[in-house]
Amino acid sequence: xxxxxxxxxxxxxxxxxxxxxxxxxxxxxxxxxxxxxxxxxxxxxxxxxxxxxxxxxxxxxxxxxxxxxxxxxxxxxxxxxxxxxxxxxxxxxxxxxxxxxxxxxxxxxxxxxxxxxxxxxxxxxxxxxxxxxxxxxxxxxxxxx
Numbered sequence: 480x481x482x483x484x485x486x487x488x489x490x491x492x493x494x495x496x497x498x499x500x501x502x503x504x505x506x507x508x509x510x511x512x513x514x515x516x517x518x519x520x521x522x523x524x525x526x527x528x529x530x531x532x533x534x535x536x537x538x539x540x541x542x543x544x545x546x547x548x549x550x551x552x553x554x555x556x557x558x559x560x561x562x563x564x565x566x567x568x569x570x571x572x573x574x575x576x577x578x579x580x581x582x583x584x585x586x587x588x589x590x591x592x593x594x595x596x597x598x599x600x601x602x603x604x605x606x607x608x609x610x611x612x613x614x615x616x617x618x619x620x621x622x623x624x
Contacts, residue, residue, distance in 0.1 A: 482518035484525040489513050494532035496525040567603055583619035
């Protein structure tokens, strides 16, 4: 695959892309006085390069630092010990079928796989019903509220 796409910069400072073999014309000022910056083999890579080239450096630094702090927070959250309440909520979510229904058999299976006593389902479901999180559909099934 050849280098079919070019990133160019206009004299006005705007960067844009064009296909090799075509005459580039600035999408901002209309000038055709441009400088080739880089060539790409696919339009997706070109699109990323254009957006990066037109992003003000101060804004790029701010976005980068925000993303880094967000990733650090998420990483520490994932490494933090999970409360039993959160663990039970995750178990109930994973036991929910595609129709949003919790079946008793799925709850027991998920509790077993998580290493919890599968017979404790009554207290878990009872607590969720009291809190208004689940509502009973039948003897052995519940729905999220």
